[in-house]
Amino acid sequence: MKKLPVELRQLEYFQMAARLxxxxxxxxxxxxxxxxxxxxxKKLEHALGIQLFDRSQKQLSLTPEGNVFLARADSAxxxxxxxxxxxxxxxxxxxxxxxxxxxxxxxxxxxxxIFSSFQQQxxxxxxxxxxxxxxxxxxxxxxxxxxxxxxxxQHASLSLESPTIIR
Amino acid sequence: MKKLPVELRQLEYFQMAARLxxxxxxxxxxxxxxxxxxxxxKKLEHALGIQLFDRSQKQLSLTPEGNVFLARADSAxxxxxxxxxxxxxxxxxxxxxxxxxxxxxxxxxxxxxIFSSFQQQxxxxxxxxxxxxxxxxxxxxxxxxxxxxxxxxQHASLSLESPTIIR
DNA sequence: TACAGTTACGTCCAACGTAACAATA
DNA sequence: TATTGTTACGTTGGACGTAACTGTA
Numbered sequence: 001m002k003k004l005p006v007e008l009r010q011l012e013y014f015q016m017a018a019r020l021x022x023x024x025x026x027x028x029x030x031x032x033x034x035x036x037x038x039x040x041x042k043k044l045e046h047a048l049g050i051q052l053f054d055r056s057q058k059q060l061s062l063t064p065e066g067n068v069f070l071a072r073a074d075s076a077x078x079x080x081x082x083x084x085x086x087x088x089x090x091x092x093x094x095x096x097x098x099x100x101x102x103x104x105x106x107x108x109x110x111x112x113x114i115f116s117s118f119q120q121q122x123x124x125x126x127x128x129x130x131x132x133x134x135x136x137x138x139x140x141x142x143x144x145x146x147x148x149x150x151x152x153x154q155h156a157s158l159s160l161e162s163p164t165i166i167r
Numbered sequence: 168m169k170k171l172p173v174e175l176r177q178l179e180y181f182q183m184a185a186r187l188x189x190x191x192x193x194x195x196x197x198x199x200x201x202x203x204x205x206x207x208x209k210k211l212e213h214a215l216g217i218q219l220f221d222r223s224q225k226q227l228s229l230t231p232e233g234n235v236f237l238a239r240a241d242s243a244x245x246x247x248x249x250x251x252x253x254x255x256x257x258x259x260x261x262x263x264x265x266x267x268x269x270x271x272x273x274x275x276x277x278x279x280x281i282f283s284s285f286q287q288q289x290x291x292x293x294x295x296x297x298x299x300x301x302x303x304x305x306x307x308x309x310x311x312x313x314x315x316x317x318x319x320x321q322h323a324s325l326s327l328e329s330p331t332i333i334r
Numbered sequence: 335t336a337c338a339g340t341t342a343c344g345t346c347c348a349a350c351g352t353a354a355c356a357a358t359a
Numbered sequence: 360t361a362t363t364g365t366t367a368c369g370t371t372g373g374a375c376g377t378a379a380c381t382g383t384a
Binding site for chain 3: 380381
Binding site for chain 3: 009032033035036039040058
């Protein structure tokens with residue numbers, strides 16, 4: 001595997017410049033001085049051995065190769081951005097509280113075993129257990145007062161359509 | 168869009184360390200000194216606010232979060248790697264020669280118009296035109312002596328199965 | 335003691351901002 | 360002349376390697 005001749009910052013500068021078609025405004029948005037954007041993109045072009053922008057007009061535009069590369073840069077930056085969001089969720093889960101709704105009938109007989117084994121695996125998690133009837137649970141779940149619940153009904157409302165499986 | 172707190176080099180170091188489960192050997196493979204790998208990964212962990220490696224054992228291993236992040240890092244690095252390969256192809260095309268096989272019958276009547284408009288759009292490309300019979304063209308194509316051809320036959324050989332469309 | 339990882343430190347490159355310059359409408 | 364991009368330059372943060380230190384089989 002050859003070493004990558006590209007820097008993430010260069011990709012970000014290029015992405016912004018390509019979107020705004022204007023180095024000055026891109027620099028403002030990126031909170032850096034304008035020459036840095038010029039230089040970063042020039043270095044990127046040199047590293048890739050290809051011209052990304054057409055500078056012949058007043059309004060700069062992407063070359064065809066620039067367009068190709070932009071799509072890839074978008075994808076890579078998006079992937080990294082998502083990874084960070086994903087880890088943020090993870091962190092929140094690690095120190096957070098899980099609010100579970102559960103009907104008394106199930107809760108009394110089935111839940112204790114699950115609960116104690118879960119607590120062993122995730123000692124940093126607090127679990128708040130709401131033992132209530134299905135209708136009350138449904139209301140709390142829709143109001144985001146519960147994270148999830150064990151219960152069952154015929155017609156789920158639209159706001160609760162995506163099922164989540166946690167193992 | 169918030170600024171990314173991550174560097175590509177950090178991702179590369181992390182990726183190699185995760186694969187080899189050994190910072191010393193990772194450093195060798197990456198052609199950098201071993202402390203740099205330690206520091207880079209620590210900075211990455213700090214930037215992400217999460218622990219990527221379990222260092223409690225002799226042989227280090229990924230934490231669950233580390234595994235999650237590795238998949239994303241792999242994806243991002245792969246995307247950028249692919250982008251560079253794609254541009255390399257593009258560059259080769261830009262300064263290269265396209266070798267086209269075409270049967271005389273088609274070539275004489277249909278090709279001149281296409282050829283001249285293509286030359287206008289890509290003046291840097293040389294086109295070598297081989298006007299021959301289908302069997303001769305097929306042999307040259309399979310031997311990589313032609314880039315593509317216009318012709319038609321019943322049973323294409325296995326080495327020519329992937330069709331390419333260039334517009 | 336051998337091996338893997340961390341900490342400390344001095345060096346150097348490259349990213350930064352400021353400022354001067356060039357080009358185009 | 361106003362606007363946008365480029366070139367020049369001095370400063371500095373951070374990535375590097377060397378070396379000393381820590382911890383564990």
